[in-house]
Amino acid sequence: MPLSEFQLIQRYFASLDSAPQVALGVGDDCALLELPPGEQLATSIDTMVSGVHFPEDARPEDLAWRAVAAAASDLAAMGADPLGMTLALTLPDANERWLQGFAEGLAKVAEVFALPLVGGDTTRGPLAVAVQVMGSLPAGSALLRSGAAAGDRLCISGTPGDAAAGLALLQGRWQPPQEFEDYLRQRFYRPVPRITLGRSLREIASAAIDVSDGLLADAGHIAYSSGVRLAIDAALVPLSPALAAAAGGQALQWALAGGDDYELLFTLPAGVALPAQCTVIGAVTSGDGVDCLDSPGIATGYEHFRSGGQPV
Ligand code: ADP
Ligand code: MG
Numbered sequence: 001m002p003l004s005e006f007q008l009i010q011r012y013f014a015s016l017d018s019a020p021q022v023a024l025g026v027g028d029d030c031a032l033l034e035l036p037p038g039e040q041l042a043t044s045i046d047t048m049v050s051g052v053h054f055p056e057d058a059r060p061e062d063l064a065w066r067a068v069a070a071a072a073s074d075l076a077a078m079g080a081d082p083l084g085m086t087l088a089l090t091l092p093d094a095n096e097r098w099l100q101g102f103a104e105g106l107a108k109v110a111e112v113f114a115l116p117l118v119g120g121d122t123t124r125g126p127l128a129v130a131v132q133v134m135g136s137l138p139a140g141s142a143l144l145r146s147g148a149a150a151g152d153r154l155c156i157s158g159t160p161g162d163a164a165a166g167l168a169l170l171q172g173r174w175q176p177p178q179e180f181e182d183y184l185r186q187r188f189y190r191p192v193p194r195i196t197l198g199r200s201l202r203e204i205a206s207a208a209i210d211v212s213d214g215l216l217a218d219a220g221h222i223a224y225s226s227g228v229r230l231a232i233d234a235a236l237v238p239l240s241p242a243l244a245a246a247a248g249g250q251a252l253q254w255a256l257a258g259g260d261d262y263e264l265l266f267t268l269p270a271g272v273a274l275p276a277q278c279t280v281i282g283a284v285t286s287g288d289g290v291d292c293l294d295s296p297g298i299a300t301g302y303e304h305f306r307s308g309g310q311p312v
Contacts, residue, residue, distance in 0.1 A: 003094045005122055012103040013087065016110050016117040021083050031118035033083055039136040041083075044074035050127035055170055060098050062189035063129060064105030070212065071131035072113050073193035073262040077210035079143040079202030080135030082113055082195065087120035088130040113195060141202050148207040148226035148267040154282040155274060157194050157263045159240035160215050162187035164258020165247055176246035183242045191262040197275060201266055208266035214257045218265055219290045226267075229287030232256075234294040238279045256292065 003011070009026065017025025024032040035041055048067050050056050058066075068085065075082055087106070091099075110117055115133060148154075166188030168174035169181060176184060193210070201208055207226055211218045215237070223230045234252060243251045267284055274280060 003096070008094055008099065009120075009122060012099050013089075013106075013117060013120060013122075016107055017084075017119075019084065019114070019116040022116050022118055025116065025118045026120075031084070031086070033118065033134065035083070035136055038139055040139045040142070042075060042078045042080035042135040042137060042142065043132065044071060045130055045132040046071040046074070047088075047128060047130040056127075058189070060101035061105035061108075064102050065109045065190050066188075067129040067131045068106065068109040068113065068115065068133075069191045069193050070260075070262060071133045072115060072195065073191070073210040073212065075133050075135040076193045076195045076198035076262075077143065077208050077264060078135070078137065079141065079198045079208070080137045081199060082115045083134045083136050084118040085110070085115045085134065086132045087117060088123075088132070089120065090123050090125040090128040090130075092125070092127055113193060137202065143198065143202055143205055143208040143266070145207055145209050145222050145225035147205075148222055148228050148230075148284050149269070150228060150284055150286045152206050152267040152269050152284040153274075153280045154219070154230050154232065154265070154284060155268055155278050155280050156211070156215065156238070156265050157197055157275075157278045158261070159238050159243065159255075160211055160261045160263055161243050161247075161251060161255030161258050162240050163191060163260035163262075164214075164254040165243055165251075167258075167260065168254075174247075174250070176242070180242040180246045183240075184246070187240075188260060191260065193262055194264045197264055197278070200275060201264070204268065204272045205266040206269055208264055211261045211263045211265050212259055214259045215261075215265065216256050216290055216292060217259075222265065222267065223288060223290050226284075227288065229285045229289055229291060230282060231285055231291045231293065232282035234292055236279065236281045238281075 014026045021034045166184035
C-alpha cells in the first residue's frame with residue numbers, strides 16, 4: 001500500500017523539529033518560532049529542480065545536504081543565526097528507499113547547521129526541493145550588499161571554483177587525476193555555509209554576499225547595490241590545491257565564473273583584521289561594475305533564464 005501524505009510526513013519529516021526556539025513544530029497549520037527580543041527575522045527560500053540544479057542521479061542524502069546548505073548560505077551572507085527551516089518537497093512517487101536516504105541526509109544537515117525542520121509541504125510532481133530558512137539577528141545589524149565604500153578591501157572565504165570543477169566531473173565533462181575526485185565531488189554536493197564567519201562579519205564587514213552564481217557575477221551584485229566599482233586581481237584569487245593541480249588553466253575560469261561554492265564575498269574597511277581562511281582579492285573604488293585584472297575571456301556566472309546560460 002502506498003504511503004498516504006500524512007504517513008509520509010509522520011515517518012520522515014516530523015521528528016526534526018525540536019529546539020528551544022521552536023514553540024510549535026510540525027503538525028499544525030503553521031509552526032511557531034520564538035524570536036529573541038530586539039531581533040529581526042531573516043528569511044530566504046531556494047528551490048532546486050532535478051536536472052537543472054543537480055544531476056538526475058544525485059543521491060538523496062547529497063541532495064538534502066546541498067538544498068539545505070545552499071539555503072542556509074543566505075543566512076550566513078546576512079550574518080544571521082539559524083532559527084529553523086521549512087521544506088517544500090515535490091516527489092514523482094513515494095519511493096521509500098529514496099525517502100529514507102533523503103530523511104537521513106536532512107537529519108544530519110539540520111543538526112550540523114542548527115536548523116530544526118519546523119514544517120513544509122509535500123506534493124506530487126517532477127522532483128524538486130525547496131528549502132526556506134529563517135534566522136535572527138539584532139535589529140539593524142544585518143550584513144547588506146549595499147554597504148561597500150571606496151577604500152574597502154574585497155575578500156573571499158575558502159577557495160572558489162571547486163564546486164564548478166566537481167560539477168564538470170559529475171557531468172563527465174572533465175576528468176581530474178583520480179586523487180582529487182572525492183574532494184571535488186564533495187565540494188559540489190556538500191557545500192558548507194559559512195554561518196560562523198557571517199556572524200562574525202556582522203560587526204566588521206561593510207557588505208557581503210554568498211557566491212552562488214559565480215564570483216564575478218556575485219561581485220556585480222555588491223557593486224550595483226553599493227554604487228561602487230570592484231577591482232579584482234585574478235592572481236590573488238585563492239585556488240585549492242586540488243583545483244590548481246588538477247585543472248590547469250581552467251582553474252581560474254571556474255574560480256571566477258563557476259557557481260555553487262557558497263563561500264562569502266565581502267568588503268572590509270581599512271584597519272579591520274582579515275578573518276581566518278579568508279583572502280583579500282581586490283579593492284573597492286569609486287565608479288561602477290566589476291573589473292577583473294588579468295582575466296581575458298572569462299564568462300560571467302550562470303544566470304537563470306538567460307538565453308545561452310548552461311543549466312547545471
Ligand atoms: P496544510 O494543509 O495545513 O498546509 P499539510 O497537510 O500540508 O498542512 O501538512 C501537515 C503538517 O506537516 C504541517 O505542519 C506541515 O508544515 C508539515 N509538513 C508537510 N510536508 C512537510 C515536509 N516535507 N517536511 C516537513 N514538514 C512537512
Ligand atoms: Mg492548513
